[in-house]
Amino acid sequence: MLVLLTRWQVIHLLPVDWFYRILTLHGLVALVVWIVFWEMAGLLFGSTIVLNARMVAPSVAWASFVMMVVGTALVAYTVLTGTADVLFTSYAPLKADPLYYLGIILFAVGALIVIGLFFANIIVAKKEKTYGDGPLPLFTFGLLTASILGVGTLLPGAVIYVPTFLWSLGLIDSVDSIIYRLIFWGFGHSAQQVNVAAMISIWYLGAFLTVGGTSINEKVSRIAFLFYMIGINLASAHHLLVDPVPSPSWKVLNTSYFMYLAVLASMIHAFAVPSAVETAQRRRGYTKGLFDWLKNCPWGNPAFVAVFLSIVIFGFIGGVTGVINGAEQANMIIHNTIAVPGHFKGTVVGGTTLTFMGATYYLIPLIFRKKISLYGVAKAVPWMFALGVVTLSAGLSTLGYLGVPRRHWDVTFGGGPFTYSFPAITDMFWVVAVVGGAIAFLAVLAWVIVVVVSVFFGTPVRGKEDMQLTLSDIPPADDNHSGFVAPGTFALTIIFMIAFLIFTTLNWGWLSVMWEVK
């Protein structure tokens, strides 16, 4: 919020040094601290409670938790005292205090240990046959994908932060800026792929808990997770599309995510999750027309609403912009403009964060054994947050397409040798962005209040009658029918594809009227 109010020139709240400091902290807290802590908890949950298994080494889990907290504290300390004004990406040769890099290394190693523990837990569970003879449940399988991606993420993190740490201490002369960017994004973007895999695991979980939906074909869903494992980390290469050195063939090969294997996987999940909901609903008898099943979904259950809205936002905003931004030439249009934050408001915020917020509602009664306080507020939060994030993202993305840079304290270029004014219409989109940001901010605040009040001051859950979020029963078995199993989902995905193709065509059209360059 502080960042937005500064960027909006009408208010221009923070002074320049504090703006970049808060922006650094904002990136770290939103992309790393909140998400990774939540995921680590999810991994431990998915490998023990879901599998009905035991935690192999609780003391190790606590040790890694302490490391992550200390790491976070070091980073927050250096950033707030002004010795690490390097923003989230900390591109060398921009230099921060050694403690900053040390904090990140500690955090990453802590996370790596939790992942190791996750592997250990599922191996022991498999041996002790705690979840039967068959393969892992789909939810845990998805988390396994996330964990393997996590290892592939944290290793490049270590590879780049260790030399950068030594360089900051003065033990190494220099760190090459292109190598830094290449390896940093092996960490920075892959971390987001971990989020995607974890988020989609929770979508499957949410479909099951709220309406009893099961993937219509588990083989397809699992193969899609496998595609992530093969293809998705290569996607990180799209950060270097307008850098010197990498060749066009390297760029095309990598950013096509090896022929869009990961994009394809996401599109498969985009069908698999809604169709799981649709088939479950149809088996309950909501078979009229294309969308009767959707109309009769549990719209009063905030966890369901969160999953549903996050699928829509992640697909229509995050997915569409992501694939286009990742095309070699089209990247020229938005690189480092404020459309980039616009894109990840659609992925990490509208997708992952919203999913995690909704899932937290299940954790309150199931783990903390407390009723959700202020239930009415809790129910409104996903709608409000989604509305805010969509508005914010639309505002930022449009500004980016009009050329407004990201990470910029003053877009009127005060103190510069020349002046430049962005098109007048940008004034309006700043208002859109600020309004959206404010709504999303209030929603987060409300959510935090709900969670804190419930966990610390809530009334205990004594039994089934105290559960506000019902756990769905399993719908009646399928009566055999041929043809389409999920026509409504099919229609929705086709609408998505049309929107996607329109936006793609627009982008290439805009590109074709620019100055020529090669």
Add this chain to the structure above:
Amino acid sequence: MAILAPEKGWFHKKVAKDEKMWIMCATVVALALFAIMVLWHLVGKQNPSYTVYNTSPDEFYKMAQANWKKYQIGEEAGIPVVKPAPDSDVYVIGTTWRWEPVLILKKGAKYRFHVSSLDLLHGFSLQPMNMNFLIHPGYDYVLTFKPTYTGDFRLICNEYCGPGHHSMIGKIVVED
């Protein structure tokens, strides 16, 4: 069932007709997107360059100075104004926190821009065209531009480079 092991025979269950159609459709689109990137190199006019030389800040600075001296026609706001011959080499330096020089170009001519930084990373962002590239120290990035519009253009920095980042703005004029 997401939290239970899959039912027996899950691996041999047939994929539903609609799911199969959707996967086919998604695969075709993915392949088409892949093809566009390759085709654009053949028929498109806007492709990021792949010509780059190793250099050092000192060496690049000397080369730029020599080039500017040849074509300098004045000074504006303390920055040299350079009008390079059409179809020649152009040197642009990004440094905290300025872009040098001011350029006067001719519409329709091709210029080999050599762009590099003397210190940190800088974002080469041409407005209002909104074409964006990333500039590294130690690398001479050669972008061959052909301005297709006349007018007053600005070069802004869109990669964070310290507290004066927002005042980093340069000027390019394209004449007929």
